Amino acid sequence: MPTRLHYKPKRFNRVIEFQSVHKAYRVSGQAIPALQPTDLRIARGEVFGIIGHSGAGKSTLLRLINRLEEPSGGRIQVDGIDATALDADGLRRFRQRVGMIFQHFNLLSSKTVADNVGLPLKLAGQLSRGEIDRRVAELLARVGLQEHAGKYPAQLSGGQKQRVGIARALATRPQILLCDEATSALDPQTTAQVLQLLAEINRELGLTIVLITHEMDVIRRVCDRVAVMDAGSIVELGPVAEVFLHPRHATTKRFVLESEHVDEREQHDDFAHVAGRILRLTFQGEATYAPLLGSVARETGVDYSILAGRIDRIKDTPYGQLTLALTGGDIDAAIARFEGADVHLEVLR
């Protein structure tokens, strides 16, 4: 099969690699650590999310990738280049290959939408005026803003401004897109649209996206993998479904609870009057759709009532989480049966 010759194994290709990178700020002679020594590998073509509360170090980590922040130590490899060893000229050319979008869009208010999008190309100085115009038209069509080319940013809505930001970030055909809280200033509906656009770009262009956010929902919708940050360190890292369905670190657990608007203690109090054993089952992937509850109930003679539950998706992975009360029949056999099945089981009481 000759087409196989063009196939490149993308999955294991590291596009960003941190080797014991750390960063401390000097504030009146004292070193304030912002990022503890960190190792990190981000694969080509993945959407990698970093979640943390403000001050957790996520913004520092993101800005180290294109060296808007200078590391205090360690090595950063980006796309085979040692970003920490670049001189001023090399750094400028390197940055043209890494796009970035921002929470407050950071568009130039004095330039039209088209001139904003064309600015990175003008700065790079490799294309003629006509070529830039063509590329800008193409980019504006990509983000659905053709009719707004001649407007100024102040005449656009927040969502439109971020689309301009995205078009501008893609102008130089970068391999990597860095997103700094890109949806935090937008309303929920606009957030969903912008995230959908990012997911499309990731799929169609094979672009690696690194995004930081303090919203679980953003991670859940678009990310393949997530790193949870707390006090300048990555405390948990893995596929999004894994990390959020089975959180281990306290910070991760807090994010999960916050996003579900559930106070766990309160919930347990609600179940105080419920008879029988209480279990929580977590289904993931195809198991979500398997008729497990009914068959276990038939085989072991237990009755179950559903106390709480949700069935949803994390990016493309369906998952379900059910809290059950079991009464009657052979409860131990039922628990053993659940343990043997393709679900994650927690016995709450």
Add this chain to the structure above:
Amino acid sequence: METLLPNVDWPEIWQASLDTLNMLGGSLLFTVLLGLPLGVLLFLTGPRQMFEQKALYGVVSLLVNVLRSVPFVILLILMIPLTVLVTGTSLGVAGAIPPLVVGATPFFARLVETALREVDRGIIEATQAMGASTRQIVVNALLPEALPGIVAAITVTAITLVSYTAMSGLIGGGGLGDLAVRYGYQRYQPDVMLVTVVLLLVLVQILQSTGDKLVVHFSRK
């Protein structure tokens, strides 16, 4: 007219007006040409900016402050030897321009520095992230974004220069201010004083309203 303003010599008023406009135009041009780069230098080397240079900023900043704290009347006299060196005379329009420029440039540079500081840091960061050099950041992002502020700074400087030109009458600089001092004050001819003051007022009004219109024109926010 003859009875209301008996001492007013209209051709002389006309000549003085032209002198004032020439002094203003010439000094404003050189003030902007020198003050704009100086303002950019102050901004870039200032605290927590791209090219923070404590020593350089300190020296330039001190020089600017020294020049700004010398009363303009004193500066006019102190500058005479240097003016003669540059223009060959210390009198007339040509003699007035060097002290005007030296007096107004530090003032304008500070206003430019302030206007540049008003530019959102995020915009500078975004331009840096595109791989822009410092020169490119200044030319393509900082100056266009600060343009309304810079135009406002030019307006304020122009109006300050109008009052400076009036003072330069003291060292024989010519213009409306000179006329006001020589006829209005020294010969006590209140009608001449009135006419020159009204003309200066009209000039200031025109400068301010033109400046305001330009600021609105360049503002896209």
